[in-house]
Amino acid sequence: MRTALIGLTMIALSGCAATVSEPGQAVPQSSAIQPLACNLNRAESFVGKPGDAVAEDARAASGAKSVRVIRPGQAVTQDYRADRLNLETDDAGNVVRVSCG
Numbered sequence: 001m002r003t004a005l006i007g008l009t010m011i012a013l014s015g016c017a018a019t020v021s022e023p024g025q026a027v028p029q030s031s032a033i034q035p036l037a038c039n040l041n042r043a044e045s046f047v048g049k050p051g052d053a054v055a056e057d058a059r060a061a062s063g064a065k066s067v068r069v070i071r072p073g074q075a076v077t078q079d080y081r082a083d084r085l086n087l088e089t090d091d092a093g094n095v096v097r098v099s100c101g
Helices: 002-014 040-046 051-062
Strands: 018-022 025-028 066-070 084-089 095-100
Touching: 040 051, 040 084, 040 095, 051 066, 051 084, 051 095
Parallel strands: 066 084
Antiparallel strands: 018 025, 084 095
């Protein structure tokens, strides 16, 4: 019984050692973490401005690789991307909130 428990513990802990990026190729866990590539401090100056008009400028200022303008009630994916800037707008289309992810 004790041997089985130790074996199960070893199997459970082995999943923490690495992640698989391609079949048969392990990647160290530390390299699987994305660095933050979106600077909110630089993007906050776009709050209150028309989202569609400033989207590209806000993306460039934040250092993000991509930007999405999110309108009220719009469905969006819940995937987290450290290199994406989100511009949430009000009904008039003005940016009310910026976030990374």
